[in-house]
Amino acid sequence: xxxxxxxxxxxxxxxxxxxxxxxxxxxxxxxxxxxxxxxxxxxxxxxxxxxxxxxxxxxxxxxxxxxxxxxxxxxxxxxxxxxxxxxxxxxxxxxxxxxxxxxxxxxxxxxxxxxxxxxxxxxxxxxxxxxxxxxxxxxxxxxxxxxxxxxxxxxxxxxxxxxxxxxxxxxxxxxxxxxxxxxxxxxxxxxxxxxxxxxxxxxxxxxxxxxxxxxxxxxxxxxxxxxxxxxxxxxxxxxxxxxxxxxxxxxxxxxxxxxxxxxxxxxxxxxxxxxxxxxxxxxxxxxxxxxxxxxxxxxxxxxxxxxxxxxxxxxxxxxxxxxxxxxxxxxxxxxxxxxxxxxxxxxxxxxxxxxxxxxxxxxxxxxxxxxxxxxxxxxxxxxxxxxxxxxxxxxxxxxxxxxxxxxxxxxxxxxxxxxxxxxxxxxxxxxxxxxxxxxxxxxxxx
Amino acid sequence: xxxxxxxxxxxxxxxxxxxxxxxxxxxxxxxxxxxxxxxxxxxxxxxxxxxxxxxxxxxxxxxxxxxxxxxxxxxxxxxxxxxxxxxxxxxxxxxxxxxxxxxxxxxxxxxxxxxxxxxxxxxxxxxxxxxxxxxxxxxxxxxxxxxxxxxxxxxxxxxxxxxxxxxxxxxxxxxxxxxxxxxxxxxxxxxxxxxxxxxxxxxxxxxxxxxxxxxxxxxxxxxxxxxxxxxxxxxxxxxxxxxxxxxxxxxxxxxxxxxxxxxxxxxxxxxxxxxxxxxxxxxxxxxxxxxxxxxxxxxxxx
Ligand SMILES: Nc1nc2c(ncn2[C@@H]2O[C@H](COP(=O)(O)OP(=O)(O)OP(=O)(O)O)[C@@H](O)[C@H]2O)c(=O)[nH]1
Ligand SMILES: Nc1nc2c(ncn2[C@@H]2O[C@H](COP(=O)(O)OP(=O)(O)OP(=O)(O)O)[C@@H](O)[C@H]2O)c(=O)[nH]1
Ligand SMILES: [Mg+2]
Ligand SMILES: [Mg+2]
Numbered sequence: 001x002x003x004x005x006x007x008x009x010x011x012x013x014x015x016x017x018x019x020x021x022x023x024x025x026x027x028x029x030x031x032x033x034x035x036x037x038x039x040x041x042x043x044x045x046x047x048x049x050x051x052x053x054x055x056x057x058x059x060x061x062x063x064x065x066x067x068x069x070x071x072x073x074x075x076x077x078x079x080x081x082x083x084x085x086x087x088x089x090x091x092x093x094x095x096x097x098x099x100x101x102x103x104x105x106x107x108x109x110x111x112x113x114x115x116x117x118x119x120x121x122x123x124x125x126x127x128x129x130x131x132x133x134x135x136x137x138x139x140x141x142x143x144x145x146x147x148x149x150x151x152x153x154x155x156x157x158x159x160x161x162x163x164x165x166x167x168x169x170x171x172x173x174x175x176x177x178x179x180x181x182x183x184x185x186x187x188x189x190x191x192x193x194x195x196x197x198x199x200x201x202x203x204x205x206x207x208x209x210x211x212x213x214x215x216x217x218x219x220x221x222x223x224x225x226x227x228x229x230x231x232x233x234x235x236x237x238x239x240x241x242x243x244x245x246x247x248x249x250x251x252x253x254x255x256x257x258x259x260x261x262x263x264x265x266x267x268x269x270x271x272x273x274x275x276x277x278x279x280x281x282x283x284x285x286x287x288x289x290x291x292x293x294x295x296x297x298x299x300x301x302x303x304x305x306x307x308x309x310x311x312x313x314x315x316x317x318x319x320x321x322x323x324x325x326x327x328x329x330x331x332x333x334x335x336x337x338x339x340x341x342x343x344x345x346x347x348x349x350x351x352x353x354x355x356x357x358x359x360x361x362x363x364x365x366x367x368x369x370x371x372x373x374x375x376x377x378x379x380x381x382x383x384x385x386x387x388x389x390x391x392x393x394x395x396x397x398x399x400x401x402x403x404x405x406x407x408x409x410x411x412x413x414x415x416x417x418x419x420x421x422x423x424x425x426x427x428x429x430x431x432x433x434x435x436x437x438x439x440x441x442x443x444x445x446x
Numbered sequence: 447x448x449x450x451x452x453x454x455x456x457x458x459x460x461x462x463x464x465x466x467x468x469x470x471x472x473x474x475x476x477x478x479x480x481x482x483x484x485x486x487x488x489x490x491x492x493x494x495x496x497x498x499x500x501x502x503x504x505x506x507x508x509x510x511x512x513x514x515x516x517x518x519x520x521x522x523x524x525x526x527x528x529x530x531x532x533x534x535x536x537x538x539x540x541x542x543x544x545x546x547x548x549x550x551x552x553x554x555x556x557x558x559x560x561x562x563x564x565x566x567x568x569x570x571x572x573x574x575x576x577x578x579x580x581x582x583x584x585x586x587x588x589x590x591x592x593x594x595x596x597x598x599x600x601x602x603x604x605x606x607x608x609x610x611x612x613x614x615x616x617x618x619x620x621x622x623x624x625x626x627x628x629x630x631x632x633x634x635x636x637x638x639x640x641x642x643x644x645x646x647x648x649x650x651x652x653x654x655x656x657x658x659x660x661x662x663x664x665x666x667x668x669x670x671x672x673x674x675x676x677x678x679x680x681x682x683x684x685x686x687x688x689x690x691x692x693x694x695x696x697x698x699x700x701x702x703x704x705x706x707x708x709x710x711x712x713x714x715x716x717x718x719x720x721x722x723x724x725x726x727x728x729x730x731x732x733x734x735x736x737x738x739x740x741x742x743x744x745x746x747x748x
Contacts, residue, residue, distance in 0.1 A: 037497055043678035046492040109676065110701065110729070111557030115588075140729070142565075142596035143589040150588035150610075195704045222557065226494040226678025228706040249556060252641040254680040277556065277587070277639075 032057050035079055042294045044257035045230045048264045056082055076295065083291035087259060092244065092269035092285065094125075097215040100185035101133075103176065105212075107205055107240065108220035109232060110193030113248035113274055115144065117220050118190040119151035120274065120282040125186055132157055133184040135175040137208065138192035139164035148190050155279060158182075168192070169207045176212050189214070196235030205240055216243040218271070221262055223247045229258035230265045237266040247285065248274030259290050328422060330386040334378045337371060376404035377414050389415055482519060483508060486526065493709030496679055499716045503529050527743055533716045534739030541696065541723050541736075543571055545666040546631040549622075549658050553651060553692060554672035555684055556639030559700035559726055561590065563672055564634050565597030566726065566734035567698075572601055576631035581621030582607035583614040583654060584638035594636050600731060604628075614638070615653045622661040642687035651691050670723065672698045673714075676706040685714050699737065700726030711742075 032053045039049045059078050096102045104121065106114040115138070122132040134152050136159060138144035145161050152159035160175040172189055179187045189208070194201035209217065219233060219242045236242055245262055250273045259270055270290075275281040322328045378386065380403035385392050392400070392415060401408045483504050490500035503526070510516075510525055543550075550567065552560045561584070568578050580598050582605055584590035591607050598605040606621035618635055625633040637654065640647035658665070671694045673681050688694060702708050702725050711722050722737040 040491055040497055041679060043494075043680070046488060109704070111559065111674065113557065141593075142600075143593035146592045147587075147589035154588070195701075197705060222674075222676070224555070224674075224677045224680040226676060226681075226706065226710065227492050228494070228676050228704065231705045232676075249641065251643070252555070252680065253643050253683055254678075257678070 028057055028060060031060070031075060035075070038295060039257060039260075042255035042257035042296065043224075043226050043229075043261075044294065045227050045261040045264075048230065048261045051264070052082070052086070052260075080291050080295060083260065083294060084287045087263050087287035087290055088269050088285075092271045094121075094216055094218075094244065094271055096130075096186075101176070101179045101187045102130075102185065102216075103187045103189065103212055103214040105189045105191065105205075105208065105214040105217045106220055106246075107191055107217060107236060107242070108193060109195065109222070110141075112193065112220045112222045113246075114193065114220045115147050115151065115190050116277065116279070117218075117246050117248060117272070117274055117282070118148065118188045119155055119157070119279045121272070122152075122157045122186075122188055123155050123279050124282055126155075126157065130186040131184050132186040132188055133175065133179045133182070134159045135172060135187060135189045136161040137168040137171050137175075137189050139166070139168055139171070140192045144190075144192065151279065158184075168204060169211055172208045172212045187212075196232050196239075202235075202239050209240060217241065218244050218246055219262075219266075219268075220246045220248060221258060223250045223256045223258055223274075224252065224254040225258040227261075229261040233262040234265045237268065242266060242268050244269050244271040246270070246272045246274060250274060251276045251281065255294055255296060256290060257294050260294060330378050330381065330389060330418060331383075333418065333421075334375065334386075337375060373404070373406050373410060374414055377401075377406055377411055380404040389418060482522070486522065490709065493707035494678055494713075495709035496682065496713040499713040502716065503533075530712060531740055531743045533712055534722075534743065536715070537719060537721060538739060539696065539721050539723065541567075541668060541670075542666065543574075543576065543632055543668070546576070547625055547662060548632045548666040548668065549625075549662060550632060550634045550668040550670060551637065551655065551658070551692070552635065552670050552672060552698075553637050553688060553694075554639065555641050558639065558672045558674040558677075559698075560584075560639065560672045561593050561597065561636050562729065563670075563698050563700060563724070563726055563734065564594065564636050565601060566731055567724070568597070568601045568603050568634055569731045570734060571632050572603060577629070578632045578634065579604045579606060579621065579625060579628070579630050581605075581618050581633060581635040583617045583621075583635050585610055585612045585614055585617060586638040590636070590638065614650060615657050618654050618657050619661060622658060626662070642684050648687070648691045651688075655692060667693070668695045669693055670696055670698050671720070672700060673710065675699050675701045675708040675710070676704060677710060679710075679713075681710045682713060682717060685718050685720055689718065689720070694720055696721050696723035698722075698724045698726065703727045703733070 035056065036049055036053050039052065040046065044052070056079055059082065060075055094104070106118050108114050118134055122134055126132055134148055134157055136145040136148045138148075145164060149159045149161065160171075160178055162171055162174060166174075168191065175187060175189070178184075189212070191205060191208070192201070194205075196202065208214075217240050219236050221229065221233065225232070233242075233245070245266070245268060247256070247259055247262075247270055250256060262268075263270060270285040270287075273283045273285045275283055322332055377400060380400045381392070385396065385400075397408050397411045397415075401411045404411075486507070487500050487504045490503060491497060495503070506529055507522065507525055510529075511522070516522075516525075541550075542548075552564050552567075554560050564580060568580060571578050578601075580594055580603060582591045582594045584594070585608065588610075591610060595605050595607065604624075606617065606624050608617050608620065614637065621633055621635065624630070635654070635658075637651065638647075640651075642648065655669075658667070669692045671685060671688050671692075673684065677684075685694070685697070697711070697714065697720055699708060699711055699722050708725075714720055715722065722739075725735050725737050727733045727735060
């Protein structure tokens, strides 16, 4: 998983830095390089990445994330939040003109998905009570008009076309008249794909704009676009003043860094996400999902949040101190276990424990049923017994086994494992001072 | 306007971008040091070459600089150019339609330019006095058949089609029979755009290929993957996944007439060894050219 890659890399980098003592600004730079690479891999434009990184660096330094127990995750969380901020934390909807018909104009590069998206929007907004008209203004691409007509036919939405002999400006004007006469309160103009550097065709769009005064100009962008996304978005926006963006083909496996690039250079909201070829495959754009996608981390973020909820740093620090000073009791153990349980799938969560290396845990087998037994055993002990397991003699063991519905053997095993664990902890804290390997043979008592 | 003029024009922005930046770097760094290499790496990345490939190229560059004890920063430009040409020229190959019958299958994700490229390719082949037919095996997308038909008319070749929604393999079967009966030299099959992540649609491609193998055993085959030059790193994923279901013989890189740098070609060549055979430089019938690595890199660095 990409996230793992990034997270591990960050964790390693940070560890290395910690070993050297104090963390300098130069060190932060090194961490930021990892993030920079991750974003570039996701096709975020290079310049945008640079801006973004400098912003993040400030925040990261300000928040002292490097002092925290899980700095790698902290950094990712900040990056994630900042990505969401940049791409728009609120849902941006399309708007309607107070004096209908509302006109939308779809623009963009060749093959980005304008015609398909026109159909999708018509269908979506009709469900919201609109009476849409699709307008065929692509007079260049072979069978473009037919394509829109087929789309309209599938949806039962009327398509306005007067062939490919007239110029698109006149078609748009005529369509507007037609819409008014036929009581359409929404007009969606499909235009031909064009390069942003094609001045003649860009002028044509400007002419359509000034003759029909669209309420919104929507730039349709293929989510697989690479570094060039900024040039395209910037040019279309400068020439036409776009109102929003539709990001298409997000049903694939693209990381979609273009989303960030486009948003960054235009400042205009991304309003919809195209999720497939079917005319129902359209969704409102979600910045949070997009941010996770760009970082390649899927659901892992929510896991981090869960971990953070369950482990407040203070408690974790206390715990670490107890471990170090050998004051870790069965009560602490129970407490930690219960916190763990709150977070769900254990194997996944364990790796997020402060100080626990995910790789080292790969061989640790977590049996949740056994964990339940362990819990019951500890709960059947007196406070005194939990603080000082040394006093637990034969008769006490018998009582505890009976009270917890387990066997004496299990009680014995727990006590033995706990002692071993304490020894391990001691060894571990000493080891981590010198080496990175650490937890290799560490055995959890469940 | 000749090809290279056209290409040069299309690449004007690219070239300016790259060379200006490189010059800037060379001016601002008196000697070759790590920071210089880092800057160069960044320049490659902004051309969509991708991090992995960029880093690899820079590593090679560093080695060569060391080996040759170079101290003059401007010599880097030349070295970098050589490096890129080397990647692109390794196992270079052209569209091979020498043997008849030949079947060209054109595949790729949505909207990259498959149908348009087929029109252009058909035109190119027809000019060589070969008999061409097209198979309209995109039976899915709205008006895809009509679009191909218009191209067939423009070029002046026959098209084999069924109705929208029919089985693509059946269309190809028909087309193969027609090709045999009419003693056609080249059959070009259009296919529906599909994202490489859709398993069932990828299986469909296998089925189409099987029909050709079964009905025209021993026929020369070209399977062209069409990539959009504006595409970023996902093109690598596309090339990888399509390779798993088809024996891709080459890439058609379209939309190079925009400002997209097309650096992804270098990444794909470097990582997957798939040669680029043709490039699309516009929407017109003649806007298709043979890919020439040397000229391509020259144009970038002129
Ligand atoms: N998988 C997927 N395919 C899409 C999506 N949106 C559009 N497409 C496909 O992308 C291709 C191009 O879509 P069009 O709607 O024709 O694009 P366009 O921008 O109108 O193209 P031009 O008019 O030629 O510039 C078609 O095959 C569509 O089915 C999407 O969200 N997901
Ligand atoms: N500027 C430019 N546009 C191109 C080029 N090649 C294709 N196009 C345009 O890109 C758009 C999509 O081309 P198509 O040939 O329909 O693409 P496709 O891959 O067949 O699309 P689907 O069948 O929907 O997947 C059309 O508007 C073409 O005119 C090119 O080299 N340069
Ligand atoms: Mg269209
Ligand atoms: Mg097509």
